[in-house]
Amino acid sequence: METTLDLLDLEADWTGEHKEIVSSVRRYVDTEVLPRMKEHQRAGTFPKDVLPGLAKLGLLEALATNSLDPVAYGLAMRELERAGSTIRSFASVQGSLVMSAIEMLGTDSQKKEWLPSLGRLEAIGCFGLTEPDFGSNPAGMRTKAEKTAKGYKLSGQKCWITNGMAAKVAVIWAKLDGTVNGFLVPTATPGFEAREIRDKWSFRTSDTAELFLQDVEVPESARLPKAQSLGSALKCLNQARYGIAWGVVGAAMACFEETRRYLVERPQFNGRPLASHQLIQSKLAWMATEITTMQLLAKRLGELKSEDRLQPQQVSLGKMNNCRKALEVARTCRDLLGAAGIHHEHHVGRHLTDLETVLTYEGTEHIHSLILGEHLTGIPAYV
Numbered sequence: 001m002e003t004t005l006d007l008l009d010l011e012a013d014w015t016g017e018h019k020e021i022v023s024s025v026r027r028y029v030d031t032e033v034l035p036r037m038k039e040h041q042r043a044g045t046f047p048k049d050v051l052p053g054l055a056k057l058g059l060l061e062a063l064a065t066n067s068l069d070p071v072a073y074g075l076a077m078r079e080l081e082r083a084g085s086t087i088r089s090f091a092s093v094q095g096s097l098v099m100s101a102i103e104m105l106g107t108d109s110q111k112k113e114w115l116p117s118l119g120r121l122e123a124i125g126c127f128g129l130t131e132p133d134f135g136s137n138p139a140g141m142r143t144k145a146e147k148t149a150k151g152y153k154l155s156g157q158k159c160w161i162t163n164g165m166a167a168k169v170a171v172i173w174a175k176l177d178g179t180v181n182g183f184l185v186p187t188a189t190p191g192f193e194a195r196e197i198r199d200k201w202s203f204r205t206s207d208t209a210e211l212f213l214q215d216v217e218v219p220e221s222a223r224l225p226k227a228q229s230l231g232s233a234l235k236c237l238n239q240a241r242y243g244i245a246w247g248v249v250g251a252a253m254a255c256f257e258e259t260r261r262y263l264v265e266r267p268q269f270n271g272r273p274l275a276s277h278q279l280i281q282s283k284l285a286w287m288a289t290e291i292t293t294m295q296l297l298a299k300r301l302g303e304l305k306s307e308d309r310l311q312p313q314q315v316s317l318g319k320m321n322n323c324r325k326a327l328e329v330a331r332t333c334r335d336l337l338g339a340a341g342i343h344h345e346h347h348v349g350r351h352l353t354d355l356e357t358v359l360t361y362e363g364t365e366h367i368h369s370l371i372l373g374e375h376l377t378g379i380p381a382y383v
């Protein structure tokens with residue numbers, strides 16, 4: 001028996017564009033991505049082989065030309081994360097962090113130089129904000145930019161940078177005279193080095209790197225002119241966090257669907273399927289309810305974003321709630337699969353370990369609760 005997770009008939013509100021995007025991304029995920037994930041998970045490699053298919057979908061190109069509405073974009077992130085958080089992260093970094101930074105903060109010539117090739121995935125980008133000693137508190141960053149006769153000289157270190165090994169261009173955040181600024185740094189520039197972070201048990205199928213910049217000289221035209229405070233970097237992060245609030249719904253849906261199929265088929269006690277037991281049904285009902293409320297929340301964020309009314313604390317609420325709930329759903333599914341749940345045969349274990357990263361990056365659960373806490377009380381409690 002097939003069933004639907006659309007318990008509140010939200011799909012009835014979808015436009016033709018929404019339906020089209022869901023079915024094309026889903027087809028791509030089912031035929032081109034999922035069959036390859038097991039091997040890449042074992043090997044700890046990013047599935048570069050899925051990028052031509054992603055480019056063909058035209059999602060990032062549509063983002064570059066601002067021709068994707070926020071709900072359509074969110075649904076695309078949801079469908080991509082059904083394959084895995086690492087696949088959605090690749091697209092989030094490329095689209096919501098790098099391309100959005102150029103779109104929001106760059107000059108016309110920077111947009112012309114980079115957006116079309118990034119949109120077609122001919123060039124890959126990364127976003128370097130985090131440093132070894134400054135994760136939740138990027139304001140403390142040590143990477144610095146000095147003015148030179150022709151432009152700027154950048155020195156410092158970034159870590160945990162997604163797409164860092166494959167990137168042709170890096171958005172690097174650095175302090176210029178004590179103020180955070182953004183720079184577009186081609187990774188082939190002398191003095192720039194990326195080293196892969198290996199031995200991860202989460203995000204094994206993601207390209208994660210440390211970046212070292214030693215006296216990296218860039219021209220004046222490399223500076224993003226509208227990026228003159230940490231607030232500019234946070235503006236980009238808000239775009240990506242919006243996508244995460246949608247994306248993790250897809251991870252939770254994938255876990256639920258895989259587990260429900262297993263429970264309906266696997267007999268245990270008197271030959272009856274596991275799904276016939278009350279305790280099991282109670283957990284399925286709880287998970288379906290959580291997934292439904294996660295979807296409602298993401299949809300509402302999308303409506304607010306479409307009206308240009310979305311506030312950072314609303315994005316924090318969505319990122320925090322949906323990551324936590326997706327992780328709880330994945331953990332419950334792992335349990336319901338029994339021993340089979342720890343095997344690569346099922347995708348649930350990969351989703352579970354990858355969601356641990358999603359809970360942490362782009363603002364940890366604590367940091368998002370502090371953003372919400374400040375909104376609720378008027379009292380910043382970060383330090």
Ligand SMILES: Cc1cc2nc3c(=O)[nH]c(=O)nc-3n(C[C@H](O)[C@H](O)[C@H](O)COP(=O)(O)OP(=O)(O)OC[C@H]3O[C@@H](n4cnc5c(N)ncnc54)[C@H](O)[C@@H]3O)c2cc1C
Pocket residue numbers: 093127128129130132133134135136137159160161162163203206208357360361362363364365366367381382383
């Ligand atoms: C796989 C992966 C990919 C990533 N990709 C990128 C990327 O592309 N670009 C990029 O710039 N960064 C990236 N990151 C970095 C990520 O954003 C940081 O890891 C995150 O911001 C947390 O920083 P941290 O790891 O230094 O943890 P810390 O800031 O050291 O936090 C550790 C713990 O302390 C808590 N904590 C910190 N401050 C407070 C406080 N004031 N009050 C209460 N609790 C607090 C945190 O919530 C957390 O639980 C990535 C990380 C991972 C794991």
